Amino acid sequence: MALIERYQKTTDISYWEGQIPMSYIYTVGRAGEKFFREMMNGRIFGAKCESCDVTYVPPRTYCEKCFARLEDHYADVGGKGTVHTFTECHEAYDGTKKQKPSIVAMIRIEGTQGGIVHWLGETHFKDVYIGMSVEAVFKAKKDREGGILDIKYFRPIK
Amino acid sequence: MTKRVAIVGIGTTGFRATTPDVSYRELTYEAATKAYVDAGIEPKDVDSFVSTAEDFFEGYSIADEYSPDQLGAVLKPIYTVPGDFIQSLASAYMMILSGIGDISVVQGLSKASNMLSLSEMTTFAMDPIYNRPLKESPHAVAGMEMARFMHESGATREQCAKVVVKNKRNALDNPLAGHGVLIDSDYVLNSEVISFPLTQMDISPHSDGAVVVVLAEEKTAKTLSDKPIWIRGIGWCSDTPGLETRNWGEAIYAQMAAEMSYKMAGIRHPRSEIDFAEINDEFSYKELQHLEAMRICRKKEAGPLTETGGTEITGEFPVNPSGGCLGVGNLYELNGGHKVLEVVRQLRGEAGKNQLKDITTGLAQGWRGVPTATGAVAILSN
Ligand SMILES: [Zn+2]
Secondary structure, eight states, X not given: OTTTOOOSOGGGOOXXXXXXXXXXXXXXXXXXXXHHHHHHTXXXXXXXXXXXXXXXXXXXXXXXXXXXBOTTOEEEOOXXXXXEEEEEEEEBTTSSEEEEEEEEEXXXXXXXXXXEEEEBOSSOGGGOXXXXXXXXXXXXXXXXXXXXXXXXXXXXOO | OOOOEEEEEEEEOOOBSOOTTSOHHHHHHHHHHHHHHHHTOOGGGOOEEEEEOOHHHHTOTTGGGGSSGGGTOTTSOEEEESSOXXXXXXXXXXXXXXXXXXXXXXXXXXXXXXXXXXXXHHHXXXXXXXXXXXXXXXXXXXXXXXXXXXXXXXXXXXXXXXXXXXXXXXXXXXXXXXXXXXXXXXXXXXXXXXXXXXXXXXXOOBOEEEEEEEEXXXXXXXXXXXXXXXXXXXXXXXXXXXXXXXXXXXXXXXXXXXXXXXXXXXXXXXXXXXXXXXXXXXXHXXXXXXXXXXXXXXXXXXXXXXXXTTTSTTSSSOBOTTOHHHHHOBOGGGHHHHXXXXXXXXXXXXXXXXXXXXXXXXXXXXXXXXXXXXXXXXXXXX
């Protein structure tokens, strides 16, 4: 059929629609547990590999370069960083157009090789540039739940 | 001395935005039939098979289980690589090198038009704990990567737009391509902004299609084919999936994969030792970024090279004469397969209106798309 003859009316073509409801929990792990507990206190933590002189944010229990265990090497890295790159996104995650675009940025946390991908707030897209200094703005303590959204956004340091 | 392995058969359905009259299995069946006829073999002659499939994109939890029948691979050695087609090609190549058999087959497929929630499925590829809670489109990742690449390389939006214009125009003369069109740079620059600086026209529209490739060990290859296309080098590499620690400006995964393939092929100066390339241009800037990463031009040179026509079919180093992903369509895990197919067609002298002259070596490159940092490269010679 497929090789020689062709359907000539689209309405003759049948299909079957199927859905897969996907529900899952993702264990944050030991390093994630540390990261999010500290975040609830308004602090950003990383994990440092002394031998590679690399600090990972978010923290990990292992170094991706030398494979050392980093579990007891957590450190408060502060809430400041620079905009490594950024975009103004007009498209929602489901492909529809957003009512209002968001500014999404990869923030390199000061003194680390890691960072946080988050929104920029209290600024305008045209004023943002690569290398701009920013700081984390946390939600009110009572509203923090131990997740990346405990940070409301990053804002320019005046 | 390592065994030599050649591509002795290729088959494809061609690539179209929709294929409502055929199932994904029938797409593969058509490509497989053509590849076996091209190679002058039957499925029973094949020693091992490798298929390429991503469960979510296929709509099955165990998509690999559904790959044997339409390839003629029932009760035969087969497994699935959930990566780019060129990674599957590497597996099939190694099967011959390791003596598992003399003939192996690689398959890849895209039925993107069946994915009703394609955007959400791609979003599900992002880290669930650190990235997904923001509920941002993966196109935001591409927008950020484009911005950082432009910052580091000095490439401009205009130069990225030139890639779109070139590739979509090349596609017009490629009967396999589904998204050829004649437009100018202004059309790209003024199209709807998706995630600045990325516009709608910087993004490859998706396509359906299948590719099947037959590989054979040297002695068998010479018996089967008058025009065997030799695999001279192959490489693959993954950067960290972490958006927080990866390199945003340079496509290191492409650099490392290319260097691995150059080493195998004995290539030291890719620009002069390779004649043309089919490389991943899923987003306009990726063509420029990949060109620099793979040392086809120096850092900061891909933009100017494109602007002055150096990567046109008539240029000094043609890039994506087929039309690339921008002109043929985004084929997801099949992207690398389309690149291999087009390099083979060129090296055989079967590329029709887009045929390049005096070529002996071509490069095919695949990338797994946002938010991944995985790529693969194959060096092919006639
Ligand atoms: Zn280390």
